[in-house]
Amino acid sequence: MLPRNNGVLAAIGEDCDLLRPHLREVTLKAGQVLCEPGEPVRHVWFPHSGAISKLITFEDGSEIECALIGREGAVGAASVLGLRRAVTRDICHIEARAARLEAPRLIEARDASPRIQEVIEQYLVRKLCLAIRNGACNARHSVEQRLSRWLLTCSDVLESDEIALPQEVFAKMLGVQRTSVNPTLRALQAAGAVALARSRVAIRDRGALKGHACECYEAMRRDQGLSGAPPEAKPTAAARAHPA
Structure with missing residues (x-):
């Protein structure tokens, strides 16, 4: 080990x-x-x-x-x-x-x-x-801001731009209804920030997604001593198929 x-x-x-x-x-x-x-x-x-x-x-x-x-x-x-x-x-x-x-x-x-x-x-x-x-953050920021922040954080943790989780899990993580998550994800996809597939989300454009996230993403990275460039994520099939 x-x-x-x-x-x-x-x-x-x-x-x-x-x-x-x-x-x-x-x-x-x-x-x-x-x-x-x-x-x-x-x-x-x-x-x-x-x-x-x-x-x-x-x-x-x-x-x-x-x-x-x-x-x-x-x-x-x-x-x-x-x-x-x-x-x-x-x-x-x-x-x-x-x-x-x-x-x-x-x-x-x-x-x-x-x-x-x-x-x-x-x-x-x-x-x-x-x-x-x-x-x-949960008390202050919108669903779009918190979901964008969570997707970026999860990508950092997994060291991958692809997050293989169904949308109901995202809703549970944020403490909101799935009916709030679905349109938010579709809006992020329309903005070119993510690509959606069955039970997975692929980040297409980290910069665009950060633009939708609240300041808490960068603040949390600073708290962990991770300020600066995020860890390089592994390329995914979804991201290659849909270049930003």
């Missing part, structure tokens, strides 16, 4: 040897739920690919995303701060590979390694800043 495939493990460096014997490589299926609110936090997941959403759920069954995590991060890392029960529904929307670690093992390694403690704390601070910004 290559720690460099995950940003947190790569940042830990040589002290990752404390974790390596306990890491288990797993495949996460699309739609697989890793943890439900109120359940004990038993594992920490370090994605090597794919995307995992952390959702706030409400009594009426509705949900909204508060964080999207890819291979730059970790799911369940807050257990090192004493979080024993999950407060979000963690679900893998796109099939992923990940390293799974029993939560107590991370706590033991943190106690033995100042480097592990530093990396995990810095990561959690960045995620807290993103969650605060995400909450403000």
Whole structure:
């Protein structure tokens, strides 16, 4: 297993040897739920690919995303701060590979390694800043702005211009009705920013899509130390077939 495939493990460096014997490589299926609110936090997941959403759920069954995590991060890392029960529904929307670690093992390694403690704390601070910004964005900005921002963020996480998700998932992530998402996607397609296909969206023109997004996209990248050019996305068949 290559720690460099995950940003947190790569940042830990040589002290990752404390974790390596306990890491288990797993495949996460699309739609697989890793943890439900109120359940004990038993594992920490370090994605090597794919995307995992952390959702706030409400009594009426509705949900909204508060964080999207890819291979730059970790799911369940807050257990090192004493979080024993999950407060979000963690679900893998796109099939992923990940390293799974029993939560107590991370706590033991943190106690033995100042480097592990530093990396995990810095990561959690960045995620807290993103969650605060995400909450403000949901309250302030339009569906078009938030959807454009989410598509760009998801593309960055997946390192691909193609997002293989049905539109009802987009609606759930934003906490809106699908009837709000469909016309917005069609408008973005008409503007040349995206190309739509069955259960997938391909970004055709990142600059155009950024023009429809709110300032939160760039602000969130700055909070993560990613300001500047976005990661180079892999070309997709849809994008090649419909050049901007």
